[in-house]
Amino acid sequence: MSSGPLRVLPLGGLGEIGKNMTVVEYEDRIVLVDVGLRFPTAEMMGIDLVLPDFAYLRGRVSDIEAIVVTHGHEDHLGCLPFLLRELGVHDAPPVYGGPLTMAMARSKLDEHKLSREVHVEDVNDGEIIEAGPFDLELIHMTHSIPDASAVAIKTDLGTILVTGDYKFDQTPVDGRPADVSRLAELGREGLLLLCGDSTNGDRPGFAPSERVAGPNLRDVFSRCTGRIIVTSFASNIHRVQQVVDAAAALGRKVVLVGRSMKKNTNIGRSLGHIKVPEGIIIGPREIAQFPDHKIVIISTGSQGEPLSALRRMAHKDHPQVELHAGDTVVFSATPIPGNERAVNETIDRLYHIGCDVITTKDAPIHASGHGYQEEIKLMLNLTKPRYVMPFHGDHKRIHLHGQLAEAVGVAPENIFKGENGLPLELDAKGARWGKKVQSGMIFVDGVDIGDVTDVALRDRRMLSADGIFVVVATISEQDGSSVAEPEVIFRGVPYASDADKLLDQLRDCVEKSLERAAKDEIREIDLLQEILHDDLAAFVYDKIKRRPMVLPVVVEV
Ligand SMILES: [Zn+2]
Ligand SMILES: [Zn+2]
Structure with missing residues (x-):
């Protein structure tokens, strides 16, 4: 035994x-x-x-x-x-x-x-x-x-x-x-x-078969006179296939938008899970060369994710696709519990642009x-x-x-x-x-992952949501000790009532971080800024339960 x-x-x-x-x-x-x-x-x-x-x-x-x-x-x-x-x-x-x-x-x-x-x-x-x-x-x-x-x-x-x-x-x-x-x-x-x-x-x-989504998508598409933008999970490779099939049947070209949509479709194609008729897929830059009724765009963003292609289109912030009246946006997915608000917000913006919106409430286009x-x-x-x-x-x-x-x-x-x-x-x-x-x-606060545009967008999102703290610390060249009261500037921080007290505490926090760093003989400016960033970000979160951007600047004199 x-x-x-x-x-x-x-x-x-x-x-x-x-x-x-x-x-x-x-x-x-x-x-x-x-x-x-x-x-x-x-x-x-x-x-x-x-x-x-x-x-x-x-x-x-x-x-x-x-x-x-x-x-x-x-x-x-x-x-x-x-x-x-x-x-x-x-x-x-x-x-x-x-x-x-x-x-x-x-x-x-x-x-x-x-x-x-x-x-x-x-x-x-x-x-x-x-x-x-x-x-x-x-x-x-x-x-x-x-x-x-x-x-x-x-x-x-x-x-x-x-x-x-x-x-x-x-x-x-x-x-x-x-x-x-x-x-x-x-x-x-x-x-x-x-x-x-x-x-x-x-x-x-019993759950309906995935196969029911195809004919219903085709049915919905056949009633659209302008461009069609379909959003679904990028990993739902069979759904992408059914959208491609419906587009092909109606003589429309297909455009893939969104990083994960392109990535997963490529993987799916290379393993034979998606079969695409020759010449049907075109690049986003070619959209303008075709009349609206010849285009189907497949996009990420069915969950209203902040950085997704559809959300950016809805905010008129997508570099390649500009939505206009006459477009129909088809949600071939239901929101995962918790995402309803983001999805509804996206839908409302789409209506504001003049798009028509079709969801699973209007037709059985999701299984x-x-x-x-x-x-x-x-x-x-x-x-x-x-x-x-x-x-x-x-x-x-x-x-x-x-x-x-x-x-x-x-x-x-x-x-x-x-x-x-x-x-x-x-x-x-x-x-x-x-x-x-x-x-x-475990939380991932991912400055070190994703590509540059992701980081830039993330910074913008952070600034718009929680504002920014800039902290200027002046240290002695000799021993790294703080030689002037740290300066703290903030903008757009949605804030607790006791602003003055918080600023005092922040200055204390800066001094303490610097003291500790000096004791550990850490002198490199980059490293010091990093330490200050981590300490201050944790401190600020603890105090106001928000994550404003924290930008420490260390000056040596
Ligand atoms: Zn799963
Ligand atoms: Zn699962």
Whole structure:
């Protein structure tokens, strides 16, 4: 008998939708399933990305046998470069997933200049990966991105199935339905634990097939007389295909706008997931050469994201596409909970420009990638798990998933409704909760990521939202000590009542930072400015819960 229980520890994705990451641990060896991130909410001023807190993994990189990624969505893959950089790429574990997922992983690692250090391997369905005490197998599923998989993790204590995001699409656009027979086989072999997608646990019935979106898009397009701008998730490669098909059928040219739209479509084309008729795609600069009724623009921004192409078009701030009356903007996506306000704002601006707007409320031009209640039950019935631990949902949906499990006959005491940081422990005697570990959020305030335009835009956004502090510190050339009272200037800072007091405290904070730096014999101006920036930014955030730009200037005399 082996030492210790098998542990399933979610570090993200429970009690929230986003930043999925799960540690599966046995005999002190680890497999990570998914390494996702989340986008910040409106209150998280100046924050670019939110990562799961992976403190549990620090110092343990050599214990990780493998990282398996179920599919290429940001909430499952986006944290990969940050995680590897933080844990140390030196003996980074190999990364496994379907071919499209791994193409997206490579592209991310490339952007972070990590692709040389990390072994990334395409896995085909049915292949077994040996990883220490675990045998891993991917099982093909359908979702709103190709190459989505469930992951079966076999150990000598039993098999765990993490479904990833899925629906049972009977007529997927690429003709590859979920591998239902393999799921049933796992059920017959005896599944120990099912960790399943809860996203649509509140919706009765079955999700509509992705295929329904195509004819409806064509129908909507056929009624438009001007240009058509379609927005969807850039990773929804089948949707992009259906938009291209509808455009082709109506004799319109297609323009791709937005960095991730171009990137994902290129990856999709190179792997054969998107087939584009010869000559149909034109560049944004060629738009003017065609009459309005010959153009379809596919754009990012379906969630009203601040820097996305559509949002910039709506603000008349896009360098290549200027919207005008007569254009129709088609939202082929629904807002993720939390994004409704940004989406509504974008829509209102579009109306103001004179555009017509069509959303999923007007026509069935979107199909969710997550199975509804009957599909969650079907998964439970196929795999017949002994224990159930609902994943991928807020507490409400996790609760509803638990009810569905009970409805199909899983004993209530075998249903574990968990939370981030709480491990489930399984052994020959049964299953129980373990001791809670640190979990939470890590913020990325990404000045060091993205390209130059992103940074410039981010600065503008920061200035417009929270204003700026300029701090001028004068230090002695001899010993680095502060020789004059620091000057603090601010503009546009939405501010607490006690302005004078805050300025005094800020000056103190500057003095203290300089004192500490002098003691550590730090004299380099760049370094000093950096230290001041970090100290002051933290101080200001602490005081006014805002993130104005902080610009320290250090002068030596
Ligand atoms: Zn997801
Ligand atoms: Zn997904």
